[in-house]
Amino acid sequence: MKKRSGIGEWIKQWVDKAERLLAPTWNTCSACGVSYSTEHALPVCKRCSEVIPWILNVRCDQCGRSEVCLDCTRRKQRFFVRNRSVVRYSPDMKEWLGLYKYRGNENMQRLMGTMLLHAYNLHNESAATSGDFSRCVELITYVPLSDTRLAERGFNQAQQLAQELGRHTGIPVISMLERVRHTDKQSFKTRAGRLQDMQGVFAVLPSAKVKYNDLFSHGSVKLYIVDDVYTTGSTLNECSKAIKKELPADVFGISWAR
Structure with missing residues (x-):
C-alpha cells in the first residue's frame, strides 16, 4: 500500500507539472495594457503587433x-x-x-x-x-x-x-x-x-x-x-x-x- 501511495503521489506531481507547462502564460501589453497569452518577440498583444x-x-x-x-x-x-x-x-x-x-x-x-x-x-x-x-x-x-x-x-x-x-x-x-x-x-x-x-x-x-x-x-x-x-x-x-x-x-x- 505504501508503494502504491508513493507512485500515486509521483503521478500527481507529474500531472501538476504538465498542466503548468501547458497552461498559457499571461502577459500585459506594453502599449495598450490588455492581458494576452500568445507569445511574441515583442511585449505586445496581437492587435498592437499588427498595427506596427x-x-x-x-x-x-x-x-x-x-x-x-x-x-x-x-x-x-x-x-x-x-x-x-x-x-x-x-x-x-x-x-x-x-x-x-x-x-x-x-x-x-x-x-x-x-x-x-x-x-x-x-x-x-x-x-x-x-x-x-x-x-x-x-x-x-x-x-x-x-x-x-x-x-x-x-x-x-x-x-x-x-x-x-x-x-x-x-x-x-x-x-x-x-x-x-x-x-x-x-x-x-x-x-x-x-x-x-x-x-x-x-x-x-x-x-x-x-x-x-x-x-x-x-x-x-x-x-x-x-x-x-x-x-x-x-x-x-x-x-x-x-x-x-x-x-x-x-x-x-x-x-x-x-
Whole structure:
C-alpha cells in the first residue's frame, strides 16, 4: 500500500507539472495594457503587433525612408553615413511615443528599445550590400536634451532607448554630446526653421573627448547616434557635425520612427 501511495503521489506531481507547462502564460501589453497569452518577440498583444508599420524596404539609402526622400536631395552637406529607422511615424506610433514621452509609461522603454534592433539590423544589411565587411569598434551614443527639457520631462528618452539597444547588442553606450543652448520643440517648425534653429546646438563633451580620444585614435570607430524620431535629419546632421569636428568616427543614425 505504501508503494502504491508513493507512485500515486509521483503521478500527481507529474500531472501538476504538465498542466503548468501547458497552461498559457499571461502577459500585459506594453502599449495598450490588455492581458494576452500568445507569445511574441515583442511585449505586445496581437492587435498592437499588427498595427506596427515596420520599415522593411528602404528606398532612400541616406535616411532609411521607405519612399523617395526630398529632404536628402536638398541637403547641402551630410556629416553622417546613413540613418535607419524602425517604423513609419503613423498615428498609432505617434500615440505610442506620446505614452512614453509625455505620460510616463515606462513599459514603452523596453518595447521601443527592443524594436531598435530592427534599425541596427538594417544597418548591417546595408553594409553587407555595399561590401563593407571591415572590422571596427562599435559604440552607441544618443541625442542629448537641454537642461530645461530634461528638468521638464525628468528623463531623456533617447538615452533610455540607447541603453536598451546596448543591452540587447552588447555594444557600449557612452555619453558623447551636450546641448550648448536650448531650442523650442521642433515639431512646430518648418523644414527651413528646423535647419536654422539646429545650427551649432551640439558640442562634444570635454570630458568625453579626453576619455575616448585614445579609443577613437586607434582604429576605425562606428558610432551610432540614437534618437526617437527622424524628421528632416537636421538633428542627426548637427550631432554628427559636432562629433566629426573633434573625433575621427563614422557616424550612423538609429531612430525609432521616420
